Amino acid sequence: MTYAPGSTDPQRIRNFCIIAHIDHGKSTLADRMLQITEVVDSRLMRAQYLDRMDIERERGITIKSQAVRMPWTARSGERAGDDFVLNMIDTPGHVDFTYEVSRSLAACEGAVLLVDAAQGIEAQTLANLYLAMENDLTIIPVLNKIDLPAAQPEKYAEELAHLIGCEPEDCLRVSGKTGVGVGELLDEIVRQIPAPVGDPDAPARAMIFDSVYDTYRGVVTYVRVVDGKMEARDRIKMMSTNAVHELLEIGVISPEPIKSAALGVGEVGYLITGVKDVRQSKVGDTVTLSNRPATESLGGYQDPKPMVYSGLYPIDGSEYPDLREALDKLKLNDAALTYEPESSAALGFGFRVGFLGLLHLEIIRERLEREFGLDLISTAPNVVYNVDLEDGTSVVVTNPSEFPTGKIAAIHEPIVRATILTPNDFVGSVMELCQSRRGSLMGMEYLSQERVELRYTLPLAEIIYDFFDQLKSKTRGYASLDYEATGTQISDLVKVDILLHGEPVDAFSAIVHKDAAYAYGVRLAERLRKLIPRQQFEVPIQAAIGSRVIARETIRAIRKDVLAKCYGGDITRKRKLLEKQKEGKKRMKMVGRVEVPQEAFVAALSTDESVEQKKK
Numbered sequence: 001m002t003y004a005p006g007s008t009d010p011q012r013i014r015n016f017c018i019i020a021h022i023d024h025g026k027s028t029l030a031d032r033m034l035q036i037t038e039v040v041d042s043r044l045m046r047a048q049y050l051d052r053m054d055i056e057r058e059r060g061i062t063i064k065s066q067a068v069r070m071p072w073t074a075r076s077g078e079r080a081g082d083d084f085v086l087n088m089i090d091t092p093g094h095v096d097f098t099y100e101v102s103r104s105l106a107a108c109e110g111a112v113l114l115v116d117a118a119q120g121i122e123a124q125t126l127a128n129l130y131l132a133m134e135n136d137l138t139i140i141p142v143l144n145k146i147d148l149p150a151a152q153p154e155k156y157a158e159e160l161a162h163l164i165g166c167e168p169e170d171c172l173r174v175s176g177k178t179g180v181g182v183g184e185l186l187d188e189i190v191r192q193i194p195a196p197v198g199d200p201d202a203p204a205r206a207m208i209f210d211s212v213y214d215t216y217r218g219v220v221t222y223v224r225v226v227d228g229k230m231e232a233r234d235r236i237k238m239m240s241t242n243a244v245h246e247l248l249e250i251g252v253i254s255p256e257p258i259k260s261a262a263l264g265v266g267e268v269g270y271l272i273t274g275v276k277d278v279r280q281s282k283v284g285d286t287v288t289l290s291n292r293p294a295t296e297s298l299g300g301y302q303d304p305k306p307m308v309y310s311g312l313y314p315i316d317g318s319e320y321p322d323l324r325e326a327l328d329k330l331k332l333n334d335a336a337l338t339y340e341p342e343s344s345a346a347l348g349f350g351f352r353v354g355f356l357g358l359l360h361l362e363i364i365r366e367r368l369e370r371e372f373g374l375d376l377i378s379t380a381p382n383v384v385y386n387v388d389l390e391d392g393t394s395v396v397v398t399n400p401s402e403f404p405t406g407k408i409a410a411i412h413e414p415i416v417r418a419t420i421l422t423p424n425d426f427v428g429s430v431m432e433l434c435q436s437r438r439g440s441l442m443g444m445e446y447l448s449q450e451r452v453e454l455r456y457t458l459p460l461a462e463i464i465y466d467f468f469d470q471l472k473s474k475t476r477g478y479a480s481l482d483y484e485a486t487g488t489q490i491s492d493l494v495k496v497d498i499l500l501h502g503e504p505v506d507a508f509s510a511i512v513h514k515d516a517a518y519a520y521g522v523r524l525a526e527r528l529r530k531l532i533p534r535q536q537f538e539v540p541i542q543a544a545i546g547s548r549v550i551a552r553e554t555i556r557a558i559r560k561d562v563l564a565k566c567y568g569g570d571i572t573r574k575r576k577l578l579e580k581q582k583e584g585k586k587r588m589k590m591v592g593r594v595e596v597p598q599e600a601f602v603a604a605l606s607t608d609e610s611v612e613q614k615k616k
């Protein structure tokens with residue numbers, strides 16, 4: 001019996017993932033597993049071993065999934081002494097990255113459902129559990145962090161058992177931090193999770209569950225082999241595009257990449273073909289061999305669709321080509337990132353970028369600034385609207401300034417199904433918040449005596465800004481939120497324009513609910529009045545819906561003659577002053593006749609909405 005990749009008996013393989021609510025300790029548990037199975041030498045061990053991106057380590061969150069092969073000799077039960085290969089897939093926990101979780105699930109037979117023993121079940125515990133159940137995975141319930149003084153494993157074992165329909169004793173108790181119970185958990189994985197099934201003699205089929213761009217090696221594609229075998233130097237075919245590539249390298253991650261001769265049924269590993277772009281090696285696609293191709297592809301995934309758009313502009317206009325290059329590079333590694341050039345009278349040349357959610361936006365922006373040294377300004381994020389016109393046509397609006405001017409029959413906005421878990425003391429405040437965000441209550445359930453699950457339908461636009469912050473502050477941090485897109489609804493929305501001396505400033509146009517339009521207009525007009533310096537003439541700032549003005553502020557005129565004090569002085573001094581003034585003007589943008597310093601736009605756009613809301 002050999003355990004080399006490519007010739008491992010599928011009966012000795014267990015593929016599993018760890019799913020949990022954010023911060024319940026997946027990465028820490030994964031670290032302990034790496035240590036206890038000895039794939040990482042204790043001396044080389046570091047926290048969050050598998051989170052490789054700087055940004056992941058700093059924020060303590062997992063963004064990309066990871067798959068690691070670990071040998072394990074069962075210590076207890078009927079299989080004690082038998083050798084196994086465990087493939088562990090660490091998954092991200094944040095809602096924006098749910099699509100990563102679902103791909104990883106499809107590559108496994110079982111899931112470890114991890115719950116913090118001091119917190120209990122949270123919104124993403126439920127969301128991930130349901131995803132795992134949809135994928136028919138065997139679920140092993142585990143309470144983590146039992147070393148914490150505040151841990152209440154008995155209480156939460158009841159809750160967890162009630163949720164998945166098992167006995168409280170079936171919930172394992174571990175501490176990813178101290179390592180207590182981790183060995184027992186690995187034995188349970190061997191005992192409970194089924195071995196992979198597949199036909200070793202059938203034409204090869206492998207499912208791509210991740211695809212990552214590496215500067216040195218090109219695209220590294222992570223696969224789970226379902227049938228047959230793939231060997232180094234085979235020619236592989238992507239079933240969705242029929243593109244054929246030569247396999248330059250095949251191997252497993254343990255936890256560094258290790259080249260191997262082949263990958264067989266049930267195995268998880270990586271392929272390198274020399275393609276340069278993750279889109280050529282699409283997640284969800286099936287890989288087969290070109291000389292003996294399979295006829296049917298494995299069930300695919302849905303392409304992740306951008307939910308939120310924002311304009312990204314370099315503060316220094318000359319950095320536009322650098323921004324394009326940086327986005328091109330990030331795109332190589334992030335199939336969910338979409339962008340196209342756009343220009344704005346106020347901000348110059350930039351891109352309209354589509355994101356999966358606000359965290360995705362924040363991360364991309366931070367990477368652009370940090371890894372590529374760009375100084376950026378982003379416009380207020382907005383969702384995608386479908387606008388039906390009276391002439392029967394319809395348009396998709398990803399940028400409010402492109403909102404059609406024709407007669408509008410209906411505007412459709414995206415809605416989400418949100419699940420909120422909260423201690424029952426806060427149910428009233430949560431309902432109030434959801435009500436104020438145009439939510440409709442779909443259901444309410446007591447998960448235990450003190451924990452309530454509320455289900456709402458809410459417009460996506462209402463939750464992308466500061467909903468989560470508000471929810472946290474109204475429940476002293478105890479509530480958790482998960483949501484998924486469920487379609488669209490027709491709503492009474494209007495486009496509010498901000499006009500400076502009669503000229504619309506595109507960067508500030510917004511699509512808002514009719515009832516919120518006035519507040520938006522007043523707030524921006526006021527903010528701009530404070531930020532834009534006085535000009536030589538009076539400048540009205542107006543907020544308008546179509547041609548109807550809903551708010552107005554005025555910047556009073558000044559008359560400033562820079563040369564006045566130089567009267568009679570020598571000419572070089574005059575010249576110097578004029579030069580200086582010209583220098584200052586370079587950083588000004590003209591909106592119609594009004595000169596606006598770039599900083600005013602930056603300040604007006606970057607004002608922290610949530611801080612302002614909280615102050616109210």
Ligand SMILES: Nc1nc2c(ncn2[C@@H]2O[C@H](COP(=O)(O)OP(=O)(O)OP(=O)(O)O)[C@@H](O)[C@H]2O)c(=O)[nH]1
Binds near residue numbers: 022027
């Ligand atoms: N006391 C104690 N703390 C733990 C334990 N496991 C994790 N933690 C702490 O809990 C926090 C979150 O742990 P992570 O492992 O990063 O959580 P995660 O679920 O991987 O988080 P995401 O990747 O962001 O979803 C960290 O501060 C850990 O040190 C444990 O068993 N005991």
